[in-house]
Amino acid sequence: MLLEILVLLSTLAFGAWMQKSKLQQQRKALLGKQLQPYQIERCMETLTEGYMRALGESSPERQASIWALMANSEDSLNTQFQNFVLNFSKQDAESTQVSTWPLCIPYAEKMAPQALFDMRKVLSIHAHGIASAIDNTAQRSPKDKAFTLMAELLLMQHTCHWFCKSKTVASARMMARHQTSYPQLLAGVSAETRQTYLKLVNP
Secondary structure, X not given: XXXXXXXXXXXXXXHHHHHHHHHHXXXXXXXXXXXXXXXXXXXXXXXXXXXXXXXXXXXXXXXHHHHHHHHHHHHHHXXXXXXXXXXXXXXXXXXXXXXXXXXXXXXXXXXXXXXXXXXXXXXXXXXXXXXXXXXXXXXXXXXXXXXXXXXXXHHHHHHHHHHHOOHHHHHHHHHHHHOOOHXXXXXXXOHHHHHHHHHHHOO
């Protein structure tokens, strides 16, 4: 009897693992296909490198010139991201639902439909936050603008990892790659982004 129970549990666990892997592969493929026409990640790398150069400059004149040079990269990133979000918004609702649970659980949308958020809506929040940071509607200093924009971009990246894997995996990757925790990202973005984002992902 005990052996039969163990076999049954093992079979169920394996089935759940297979379903989870299938779901994650589907989402990764969907997001990858939508991102493929754009150079968003490359633009982010260019901005990061430029911002780091500017912050490392002791000469105010030289620093100001680097900030100015970043304007084209910022505009390119903004345009590409807005177009990406517009195209992603055309996806059907079923394929863009994400569980707010820490781990990826198969059939979570059926077990807890109230604990879901729509990836299309979250990306729209990110698009607005990124555009506002680049336009500098809050009149931040170049340094503060750079920090805010990077926080907006990294939070967006966290959401993409969350969509493909889970919230726990997304947070772990962010800490490993950027030494930045999820709460730090939330503290770094604009108040408007933080408020609208948390309202959506914490229903």
